[in-house]
Amino acid sequence: MKMNWKQLAIALGLFLLGYFTFNGKLFAQSAPPAPALEKTRIALAVGGKNLFYYLPLTIAEQLGYFKDEGLQVEISDFAGGAKALQAMIGGSADVVSGAYEHTINMQAKGQAITAFVLQGRAPQIVLGVSNKTMPNYKSIADLKGKKIGVTAPGSSTSIMASFVLAKGGLKPSDVSFVGVGAGAGAVAAFRSGQIDAMANLDPVISMLEQKNEMRVIADTRTLKDTQSVFGGPMPAATLYASDAFLKKNPHTTQALTNAMVRALKWIQQAGPSDIIKVVPESYQLGDRALYLAAFMKVREAMSPDGLFPAAGPATALKTLQTFEPDLAGKTFDLSKTYTNEFVLKADAKYK
Known part of the structure; x- marks a missing residue:
């Protein structure tokens, strides 16, 4: 059977969509098998x-x-x-x-x-100070010698806190980083006064903000705030x-x-x-x-x-x-x- 250009174009389109015709009937092609996973x-x-x-x-x-x-x-x-x-x-x-x-x-x-x-x-990391142990906080310089809670030393929370400190003229060695995790333990450490400030994430931060226990000094929860803190997309x-x-x-x-x-x-x-x-x-x-x-x-x-x-x-x-x-x-x-x-x-x- 000869096909004109229009019929050929339609047949090609159907083939690319996963269909073919035989004796005037339309059939679906079986999908190619997914490649085997090397490790499951x-x-x-x-x-x-x-x-x-x-x-x-x-x-x-x-x-x-x-x-x-x-x-x-x-x-x-x-x-x-x-x-x-x-x-x-x-x-x-x-x-x-x-x-x-x-x-x-x-x-x-x-x-x-x-x-x-x-x-x-x-x-999404927020650095904030305790209104309990640092009610008179004025600048980054006030954090010198203080204990700052992070999820774990060397983690992204520690990196963000170190960067904010550097912008304020302090080195990481000017403070003590304390690993407090990322859940209820972090909230408890902050509320008990074991740490003076904390770099952590939501929902932990919002829980402390809700009762006015934390004063936020650096926030990266939005694109605008991230740009402000880091100077570019992070x-x-x-x-x-x-x-x-x-x-x-x-x-x-x-x-x-x-x-x-x-x-x-x-x-x-x-x-x-x-x-x-x-x-x-x-x-x-x-x-x-x-x-x-x-x-x-x-x-x-x-x-x-x-x-x-x-x-x-x-x-x-x-x-x-x-x-x-x-x-x-x-x-x-x-x-x-x-x-x-x-x-x-x-x-x-x-x-």
Whole structure:
């Protein structure tokens, strides 16, 4: 049977859409099989999973997006991001849900770590002083010799606090950083006066603000505030792994990315009631209304698509070099600290 150009164009279009014709009847083609995963069981480390900073991870887990991709993800929750990084370096975790800055710090130590999906486009970290122990606070200089609570020394909260201190003329060694975690323990440490200031995230910060227990001196919960503090876009939570893992497990990495991008897109469409239904009750610190109010404060901090902004890595490097003299004279290849390769494929899948 001869076909004219119009019929040929229609047939080609149907074929590309996954259909073909036979004897005048339309049939669907079977979809090509998904590539086999190199590794289906993944050990993932995170520091402070209850925080909004890692909400996309929680959504992907709770809604079964990892399972839909054929993955069994076992999540270990640590007191802070630095501890999660240690788990991966030590070999007990394959992947980390943690701050982008760790990829730069590890490159400085000769270890190739690459972030492959962005969860947050603003750090959401807040530094505040105690109205109980520092009622007369006036400037950063007043923090000299004080105890500052962070999720864990070396974590993203410690990095943010160190940067704000440096801008105010203080070195990290001018204060004492105390690891207090990211939940009820952090609230208790602040309220009891064990620490004079704290760098932490929501819902912890909103709980202390609600009763006027904390005076905020630096805030990165919105894009505008992040720009004000860091002077540019600042990548926050990511999924990162060693280069060796990515090269050995590209299909598994793609599956992880697919699940996370799907979660990010779900968050963009979700309302407060949807969040409450999915997030474990224990994450809400006993106050559902406060939790929802805190979510609305940080919602824009969530990445809408998982892509790393072009100027973000340079902002992170500049931040670290401000207070870490060992990094000041070193040359970095920031292109090796992150990749958008997997996210671009995932975004195409979940348009």
